Amino acid sequence: MKLFGTKKISERKLFRILVWLSITTRFFFITFPFSLIQEEAYFIKLARGLIERQFKYDLQPPLGKLIISFLLFWGKSNFSVLSEIGMPTVFHKASYVLLRGVSVILSIFVILMTYKILLRILEPWKAFLVSLLVLFENLYQMHFKFITADPYSLFFMVCSFYFFSEFYYERKYVYLFLVGIFCGLNISSKLIGISFWLAVSIYILVEIFTAFYNPDIKFRSIFVYFMNFVFGMIVVPFLIYIASFYIYFLFQTEFTNEARNLSLHFQSDLKNFPIEQVDKYVMDHSILTLINTENKVYLNSSDEYLTTGSKQQIVSGDQNKDEYALWRIMKVHNIEESNQEPNNEGIDSKFIKNGDSVKIIHLMTDKYLHSHEINTENSKDKKFFEATAYGSGSKNMTDENDYWVVECDTEFLQCRTSLLQLKHHMTHSYLGIRKLENNTYEAHTSRDGRKGMRNFYIEDNRNEEIHKISKDIKSKEKIENYKNLTFFQKFIELNSKIFEQTNNLDNKNISIISPWKWLFSIKGNIHYFLKTDHYSLDMTNNNKNVLIVPYNILTHVFSSIIAILFPLFLFFNHISLQRYRKGIFINFFIIFIYISYLFNYLPFIFTSSQFYQTNYLFSLYFSLLLIGISISIFGENILLIFVISNSFVFFNNLNVNGTIISYEECLRQEICSAV
Numbered sequence: 001m002k003l004f005g006t007k008k009i010s011e012r013k014l015f016r017i018l019v020w021l022s023i024t025t026r027f028f029f030i031t032f033p034f035s036l037i038q039e040e041a042y043f044i045k046l047a048r049g050l051i052e053r054q055f056k057y058d059l060q061p062p063l064g065k066l067i068i069s070f071l072l073f074w075g076k077s078n079f080s081v082l083s084e085i086g087m088p089t090v091f092h093k094a095s096y097v098l099l100r101g102v103s104v105i106l107s108i109f110v111i112l113m114t115y116k117i118l119l120r121i122l123e124p125w126k127a128f129l130v131s132l133l134v135l136f137e138n139l140y141q142m143h144f145k146f147i148t149a150d151p152y153s154l155f156f157m158v159c160s161f162y163f164f165s166e167f168y169y170e171r172k173y174v175y176l177f178l179v180g181i182f183c184g185l186n187i188s189s190k191l192i193g194i195s196f197w198l199a200v201s202i203y204i205l206v207e208i209f210t211a212f213y214n215p216d217i218k219f220r221s222i223f224v225y226f227m228n229f230v231f232g233m234i235v236v237p238f239l240i241y242i243a244s245f246y247i248y249f250l251f252q253t254e255f256t257n258e259a260r261n262l263s264l265h266f267q268s269d270l271k272n273f274p275i276e277q278v279d280k281y282v283m284d285h286s287i288l289t290l291i292n293t294e295n296k297v298y299l300n301s302s303d304e305y306l307t308t309g310s311k312q313q314i315v316s317g318d319q320n321k322d323e324y325a326l327w328r329i330m331k332v333h334n335i336e337e338s339n340q341e342p343n344n345e346g347i348d349s350k351f352i353k354n355g356d357s358v359k360i361i362h363l364m365t366d367k368y369l370h371s372h373e374i375n376t377e378n379s380k381d382k383k384f385f386e387a388t389a390y391g392s393g394s395k396n397m398t399d400e401n402d403y404w405v406v407e408c409d410t411e412f413l414q415c416r417t418s419l420l421q422l423k424h425h426m427t428h429s430y431l432g433i434r435k436l437e438n439n440t441y442e443a444h445t446s447r448d449g450r451k452g453m454r455n456f457y458i459e460d461n462r463n464e465e466i467h468k469i470s471k472d473i474k475s476k477e478k479i480e481n482y483k484n485l486t487f488f489q490k491f492i493e494l495n496s497k498i499f500e501q502t503n504n505l506d507n508k509n510i511s512i513i514s515p516w517k518w519l520f521s522i523k524g525n526i527h528y529f530l531k532t533d534h535y536s537l538d539m540t541n542n543n544k545n546v547l548i549v550p551y552n553i554l555t556h557v558f559s560s561i562i563a564i565l566f567p568l569f570l571f572f573n574h575i576s577l578q579r580y581r582k583g584i585f586i587n588f589f590i591i592f593i594y595i596s597y598l599f600n601y602l603p604f605i606f607t608s609s610q611f612y613q614t615n616y617l618f619s620l621y622f623s624l625l626l627i628g629i630s631i632s633i634f635g636e637n638i639l640l641i642f643v644i645s646n647s648f649v650f651f652n653n654l655n656v657n658g659t660i661i662s663y664e665e666c667l668r669q670e671i672c673s674a675v
Contacts, residue, residue, distance in 0.1 A: 011119065014128040018115055022108040022135060043148050047072050050251045055270055057258035059498050061241070062248035063188035064149025071099050103151035110155055111135050113162040120165055121590055122632060129639045130628030137624055149189045154617050156186035157196055164200055168589055173228045180232040184240030191498065192600065192618060197237060199599040203592060204229050245491050260296055264457060266493055268482040279463045280479040282352045282413040284331040287363060289460040292317060292433040294452035297441045298325040299433070301362045301389045313367050313389035317433040317441025326363040331356055332403065351474065352413040356406045357425065361393040368393065368402040371424045371445045378436055384444040385429055401426055415461035416482045421454050430454040566594050569630045590629060597622035
């Protein structure tokens with residue numbers, strides 16, 4: 001009984017020491033540096049945009065930005081007294097201190113919850129030492145990124161991990177719901193949160209599946225377990241994820257240029273979208289502009305000719321809408337339509353319909369939109385034919401290669417409503433625009449190109465005045481916006497953009513490859529250089545392949561090697577227990593920690609081409625737990641020496657890794673005005 005009481009007191013004392021160490025090592029950084037780091041400045045800009053209801057495009061879920069914007073708004077109203085008493089600089093820094101203070105508090109809870117988790121599988125003193133390892137190593141990566149989504153994402157992940165440990169040992173479904181809630185918050189902050197959610201879900205599904213083969217477990221219990229899993233781990237996280245975007249869209253109401261990455265429908269839902277009322281229905285001889293839906297560029301032509309000497313005028317795509325983007329559409333009438341009166345019953349013949357044959361004339365140069373079966377200069381696979389401007393409208397210089405067939409998803413061709421494709425009458429290929437390697441846009445025709453390249457909307461349309469005096473209501477009807485999107489349509493579109501993240505290099509002569517491939521392509525010396533804007537070390541070999549790895553490369557590689565070799569540790573631990581009765585009793589929860597590590601680490605190893613430290617916070621966290629558990633097999637003294645050595649490294653590297661943005665630079669970039 002005394003031994004039990006002593007153990008409890010020991011746990012409490014160690015917990016208090018851990019609280020004290022967490023506070024002293026965290027709060028040192030709240031006001032240092034006094035300026036922002038590059039990543040913090042980026043998130044401040046995003047948060048400022050949310051406060052001002054401006055659309056800010058970002059390839060991560062919105063919860064982290066929403067939290068930071070709320071704290072900025074709250075801090076602005078509560079610290080305004082500092083500005084009123086003549087302390088504007090302190091006013092701005094106070095808001096930064098608030099944001100950093102919240103992140104520090106979350107990081108302290110991360111350490112304390114880690115300690116509580118480790119108490120389930122280790123003795124109190126060993127759990128304390130492993131928690132110190134996490135304190136000195138993992139959270140060191142977070143010190144200079146307080147005002148980002150990383151602290152919130154890590155906190156939500158550790159919360160879900162803590163409640164999963166409670167569920168694992170206590171078997172209460174309320175813990176499973178709490179796991180689902182924090183998994184949803186985690187995924188809503190950073191997409192990497194899906195990895196831990198997936199590890200938990202697979203564990204539970206395997207447990208449910210094996211329960212079917214256990215005759216001692218009733219079917220009703222299995223069904224209740226499964227339904228709690230579906231609701232707690234699927235429905236709840238998904239609802240939280242959707243809710244974060246719903247709140248996000250409530251703030252994102254003002255149009256900015258960053259919205260041009262999204263569809264025209266999405267853009268037109270935003271206020272102040274630069275667009276005006278135009279004629280809705282397209283008629284014969286209407287003047288219009290055509291915008292490509294995939295590249296968001298206008299069909300354009302000017303007084304530039306192909307280098308082949310054929311006097312064919314270049315047709316291209318241009319992001320700017322000017323007089324060179326204006327075209328006149330002319331309907332090719334059949335005999336029945338030609339005999340009808342233009343302003344009475346035959347007015348329908350003046351509207352452009354699906355299936356009509358048309359000619360399209362460039363308004364500024366008076367040349368017909370033209371195509372033929374000659375490959376473009378940039379068509380390496382011979383799939384793309386030239387689309388040019390040729391002939392003369394005023395001189396009636398035209399031929400059969402100037403005819404196009406209208407294909408649209410409505411009966412009548414409508415401005416900003418009908419999805420339009422122009423099919424060449426002779427070659428049966430479709431007009432399209434594609435982006436070239438030099439970031440220019442080429443107009444072409446093709447039978448095999450992506451459908452997105454060939455889709456157009458008519459953004460501007462002006463009918464001839466003679467058509468507007470008719471009795472037909474359609475000729476007078478106006479339209480302003482594109483078709484409005486529902487919330488779920490915007491949700492799906494923005495998420496599709498988030499999942500389409502790609503890595504680009506400014507230097508096209510250097511190719512980024514995966515880390516495991518890079519090891520087998522080294523020839524000669526390795527050249528490396530630091531890039532402080534994303535806290536990475538870029539290493540290039542003589543094959544001009546580049547590997548981008550974290551700043552603290554030795555720590556990450558060391559932890560990764562130990563974690564990947566963890567099965568060997570399990571093997572030797574088993575031998576030690578069998579022969580020498582020394583080692584750690586391995587329960588499935590330790591195996592789960594290892595599985596969680598793999599789920600967070602291996603996807604990046606085999607698919608990612610860039611090692612950004614923020615992507616590896618979860619895998620580094622789990623690898624540190626595995627390191628501590630592995631070293632503890634050799635005794636508390638070895639673990640203590642290892643933690644002390646890490647603490648020396650920690651205190652020896654109290655500097656700022658990253659690009660500092662001064663207070664004056666904040667003012668110049670209008671970042672500080674957010675707070």
